[in-house]
Amino acid sequence: MAGQPRLTVALTFDHDAISSEVDQGHGPVLRSRGQFGPRVGVPRVLALLERERISATWFVPGHTIATFPASVAAIVAGGHELGCHAWAHEDLAEHPDDERAIIERSFAALSAAAGIAPTGFRAPYWSLGPRTLEHVADLGFRYDSSLMADDVHPYRVPVDERHDRAVSDLGRPGPLVEIPISWALDDWPQFEPGPRGVGPMSAPSKVLEIWAGELRYAWEHEPGGVLTITMHPEAIGRGHRLAMLEEFIGIARSLDGVVFERLDQVVGRWLAGDASPPAPR
Template structure:
């Protein structure tokens, strides 16, 4: 069996500074503008290697740079929902969280006429309602949770947890989770945000980490997904883009490796692992199917 590799790019632009960091300083917000400089470079790289990419785009970014979003679409790459302005869903009540989903969908449709089937939460934050809301909107998959590394699973609803009682696992639902990890994200490795993130790592350090993660998955997780998260305003710097070029060549040199969008991978994985069959498979995340509530 093969290992699939998903090259994913969170095209946050100014929204991450406005939403996550609540910045109103023109200098800090301007850091996001480099994302629009970097995306064409990334698209050229993907085109050179004939590789698909997945671009996770907030609605705010789509309205700021509709021509770039159209180019992403026109060159055959996947576009997923990434919030409205990189907001934390847990900061809103249910009506507010749904309104942000609506605004993101409307902006992506206005900019490029797309209706994403995938979702990635800004900064990978969830509320206790997020999975149910994603189901209501008909999303096929999410890529925000961290319950595995290279092995997809069906998400759960209604988990209950505190520091005094045993963890309660809720039922799995028909939303495929493509797990993520901060170690597989370029932002904490490379970015500098005072009093928050002190990255600025050498690209060779990150290249070593990602290559070793890839080699582990390649040797041990047949059929898995190597899911790496990058941000154009981060990875698009010259020395980091050179690192990405080297990584692509390394990944392509391994036997049995394919490159896929997250959406295409999910379609194949879901066909091979329908929910009822998966629940009987003994997967660790299928807690409700293991009768744990009845112990």
């Protein structure tokens, strides 16, 4: 563990803006909720990250880059990483024939916006088709952040899995690194109601209890782990929730040996010490 932080916290933001509402044909009200992201949420989040001197990872659909270029430029100017999140926030499991083209188009837009090719991918809705991650690896990405087989330890996305009701073959380690995620560490299902306001809208104290509980457990029991938090500017950018994020950052900072990093930095460090390189073909 020499040279490794005791625990890394990765703050990640899915800058969906209005992409999923447009993709799903929602009307002006839900589109306006999405617009709160670039209009209010992103500037507030960027100001907080600058005050705290934290670099973060932002997964940005191509539609957001094309529609809100100034918002994405401000993120790049803040020293943050851009990752791929499809084009119009498509559910890629429903696009088996054109998912590769969707990812390629997004890759090109991200490369132009950031001046550097993206290395990370996160599936919209954390929904993957059977071949999505094969395309992602083929297109040169180094990591995915859509799976849940671990909580704080990166691992290799398996290839050649075969699943049958009799028995499953779990395959072998592939080229992509997985940075695992969880709905428990995602602001959206905690905070955001569905259409007509029906849904959770948790108090931030409840979400802080969950996030800080995961943080303290990983710090105590899983040295070298990476706690990845997923947020959306239109959700976390509300005042009472942003105050909670600031409190969470303070709790993390109060623990010895906690650092904040972008996922590309986490993956570079993990690959340097990887004990399970992909099996040769």
